[in-house]
Amino acid sequence: MSTIMEQMPIVFQALNVGFVQTLKLFFVTLLGAFPLGLVIAFGSMSGFRPLRYLTRIFVWIIRGTPLMIQLLIIYYFPGLVLGKTIWGGGEDGRFLAAAVSFIVNYACYFSEIYRGGIQSVPKGQQEAGLVLGMTKSQIFFKVTLLQMIKRIVPPISNEIITLVKDTSLARIIALQEIIWAGQAFLKGSQGISGQIWPLFFTAVYYLVFSGILTLLLGWLERKLDYFK
Amino acid sequence: MAILEVRNIEKSFGSTKVLKNIDFSLEQGQALAIIGSSGSGKTTLLRCLNFLERPDKGKIVVQGETLFDADDPATMREKDVRMKRLHFGMVFQSFNLFPQYTALENVMLANQLLEKEKPGFKEHKKEIYAQIEEHAKELLDKMGLSDRADHYPHQLSGGQQQRVAIARALALHPDILCFDEPTSALDPELTGEVLKVIRSLADQNTTMVIVTHEMAFARDVADQVIFMDEGIILEQGDARQVIEHPTQERTKQFLSRFAEK
Ligand SMILES: Nc1ncnc2c1ncn2[C@@H]1O[C@H](COP(=O)(O)OP(=O)(O)OP(=O)(O)O)[C@@H](O)[C@H]1O
Ligand SMILES: [Mg+2]
Secondary structure (H helix, E strand, O other): OOOHHHHHHHHHHHHHHHHHHHHHHHHHHHHHHHHHHHHHHHHHOOOOHHHHHHHHHHHHHHHHOOHHHHHHHHHHHHHHHOOOOOOOOHHHHHHHHHHHHHHHHHHHHHHHHHHHHHHHOOHHHHHHHHHOOOOHHHHHHHHHHHHHHHHHHHHHHHHHHHHHHHHHHHHHHOOOOHHHHHHHHHHOEOOEOOOOHHHHHHHHHHHHHHHHHHHHHHHHHHHHHHOO | OOOEEEEEEEEEEOOEEEEEEEEEEEOOOOEEEEEEOOOOOHHHHHHHHOOOOOOOEEEEEEOOEEEEEOOOHHHHOHHHHHHHHHHEEEEOOOOOOOOOOOHHHHHHHHHHHHHHOOOOHHHHHHHHHHHHHHHHHHHHHHOOOHHHOOOOHHHOOHHHHHHHHHHHHHOOOOOEEEEEOOOOOOOHHHHHHHHHHHHHHHHOOOOEEEEOOOHHHHHHHOOEEEEEEOOEEEEEEEHHHHHHOOOOHHHHHHHHHHHHO
16 A cells, blocks of 8 residues: 555646546637527527527526536437447547537527627617717627626626536546546555545645636626726 | 708507608707607607618608608618718717717717728828817817716716717717707706706707707707607797797697696
């Protein structure tokens, strides 16, 4: 039995690898969900009724069910029911499935926030721009966009912090993120077993990362505090 | 020749006719006050002038140029409408200043955007922007706001915000400046400063259409008054005449409500 001092390098090496996977899932989700959320938001505000209803029903289903179910279904459904796994094998396949699930799920949450942001800018802003001879796109970029951003930053920040922790749900399809890495030393890995302390350290990774994000997002929020 | 001619404008929302056979004209340098009870169509009329609503019938002619003719689709092309709007300025009841810009930036923004589209902007950007800024500062000065140029709207009182909005509308040199109840959203002690500014514009012969519930102001400042009732012009004429000696029963009733106060 090795001492903790001897175990540490092995454990941190493994946790770092896991955390890279966690970060990858985190950033890929944001990168995909920010634009997809906008598309869904426009769909849910469409003047074309069938599209509006379909979009809203979809958003309702995604937001009304656990992300964990969505992950399991998206990962296993093609292989088990269609008889053909579309995700590819191994860790890359699991990552792809996880990324798709997370992007769709978060895009739905973002879409509702965007919609609220867009609708919260008073009609009078648009009209004031029009009577000043501005084009629709000038009004969007010069007048309404920043007001929307100001209104969506706080709720989006909450979602981003939640996402940091939600990435661990990908553990359920055995994505080798940081919880998976820490948990390995419970059961036994690289000659270390029955150790709970690596899991405590995974918590520290989350705390530090969400702490940094909280500071950054708080800074952004304060940056936009100069107007009301 | 009249600077503004409005000919037989009609406008419905769904099945309710909000404007019926609206017909009037306005001479250069004159102020027209529109009075009437809530829901009589005053705002809708101003919105038609500013192309925020499209009338179902009628014509709008400014300085002999037909800006809008319900029978001529060629007058409604989206890209022309944008420039036609510039004949009119609009001051809203709720100011509608852009909150993320300072008072000065609010006044400058539209001019900057318009200049950007003109050829030769890039070469003379500095001079053009300097000119716009100088002009905007003059306007704020005229509104008594030179010391508030760098304030954001939320740092200004309602009366100050409305005066910035007036400067913003004037910055584009509209032929006709429209006001929709410019003091209705203000605390009573702040209405005076805004009315004073409008009064001084009238003294400088600014052509204006002013929707207002301030009867004494309409009587003293406007040249003409239109009394609207349920979408029609029930009475119009010389401001003092209409307000002091209305001929229609409805006008008398309406005005007596203000006399009691
Ligand atoms: N976009 C719209 N859709 C449907 N009805 C409308 C719309 N805008 C105005 N109306 C109706 O048209 C009528 C005239 O409204 P308008 O706002 O022009 O009246 P107003 O004279 O300005 O009243 P107020 O003194 O209260 O401002 C009202 O009955 C109003 O409900
Ligand atoms: Mg009105």
